[in-house]
Amino acid sequence: MVYETFKKAVKMNPDAHPIVHSDRGFHYTSNVFHQKLLDQRMIQSMSRVGKCIDNGPMEGFWRIFKESVITNINSVAVKMWFK
Structure with missing residues (x-):
């Protein structure tokens, strides 16, 4: 669901390069998601572990x-x- 939503958002706003803020869930901390952000020139934001x-x-x-x-x-x- 995370990847599908990300794909739809990019398709609707292909020239946007926002800061993506998320929790530390599995999908958001994965190398796959990180690479998707890099490919779209987006910046990832999330809390530090335990903070x-x-x-x-x-x-x-x-x-x-x-x-x-x-x-x-x-x-x-x-x-x-x-x-």
Whole structure:
């Protein structure tokens, strides 16, 4: 699933070269995934082993992002409901 999603993302945005942040799961630490990133000129970012605090800023970003998206979706739904 990881490789399929990566392949779709690259196909949809072939000129993008983002920083890819992930956990330390098997797929993300494999040589195969690392090579896929290098082939697409992407940079890998992940926490150090046993230092989950490294991931804090990224987790905080996603929390704020998700809250704003959900708030926006709910706001649109409410406006449509009371139209």
